Amino acid sequence: MGKRINPNLVKIHRNYTVEEIASVLAVHKNTVREWIKKGLQVIDCKRPVLIHGNELRQYLKDSQRRRKRTCKPDELFCLRCKTPQQPIGKMLDYEPMTETKGRLIGLCSSCEGVMNRYTSIAKLDELEDLFEITKLSNAKHIVKTS
Amino acid sequence: MKYNPDNERIKRKYFAFLKEAKRQNEASVDAVAKVLNRFEYYGSHRNF
Numbered sequence: 805m806g807k808r809i810n811p812n813l814v815k816i817h818r819n820y821t822v823e824e825i826a827s828v829l830a831v832h833k834n835t836v837r838e839w840i841k842k843g844l845q846v847i848d849c850k851r852p853v854l855i856h857g858n859e860l861r862q863y864l865k866d867s868q869r870r871r872k873r874t875c876k877p878d879e880l881f882c883l884r885c886k887t888p889q890q891p892i893g894k895m896l897d898y899e900p901m902t903e904t905k906g907r908l909i910g911l912c913s914s915c916e917g918v919m920n921r922y923t924s925i926a927k928l929d930e931l932e933d934l935f936e937i938t939k940l941s942n943a944k945h946i947v948k949t950s
Numbered sequence: 951m952k953y954n955p956d957n958e959r960i961k962r963k964y965f966a967f968l969k970e971a972k973r974q975n976e977a978s979v980d981a982v983a984k985v986l987n988r989f990e991y992y993g994s995h996r997n998f
Contacts, residue, residue: 816951817983818965819958848955856958858951 807831811864818857819847825855839863878934880919882912889913896935898928908937954995961986 809829814820822840826833840846840853844863847854875881879888880896891910900906908921908931923931931937961983968974968982990996 815980815983817980817987819962847953847958850955850959854955854958854962856951856953858953 809864809868811861811868814857814861814864816858816861819854820857820860821852821854825860875921877931880908880910880912880921882915882917882919884915884917885912889915889919891919891935892916894935895938896931897938897940898923899940900925908935910935952991952995954990954997957990957995957998960998 809831813828814825820828822833822836825831825836836844836855840855844855845859847856873881873888875888878894879890881887882889889912892913896908896910898906898908904926905922905924908923910919910921911917912919928937965979965983968979969976974982
């Protein structure tokens, strides 16, 4: 994953050369030239190459939005695969954390790693249409038995 | 946002003039940039 860049550091009414962008955003100038190759608009074909601030800000925002992955209702985010994945056999465990909320635990269908999703009890009924949910008891601590 | 490339190059030189020769603050130059943008918008981005 690349460096996180704040698009709001760019001023929308100003225009920038490649070197200026590199110093404003603290990236290498070759990175900026890479953005131009990938589709960042330059104002015209003259030199020095100038980039409009608003175009640059929009480009950075769009590329960050593209990187964001949202889960579908029947998916959990797998931290190993770094993508939303369906759990194996649509089976999940529900482990309550408080009275109202808890954790859904499943195994990733591609890497078999553990995936988690936090949810409230209120939403559990809707989720039961999509998954087979086993409710675990809250007693995780050692209980004295005599 | 629409812009005129030739005007952008002229504005760039003017901002450098304000900053270096007139010793204006960055914030003042920003204010000028905003005003010029509004001026261009109402002139439908015609050449200066």
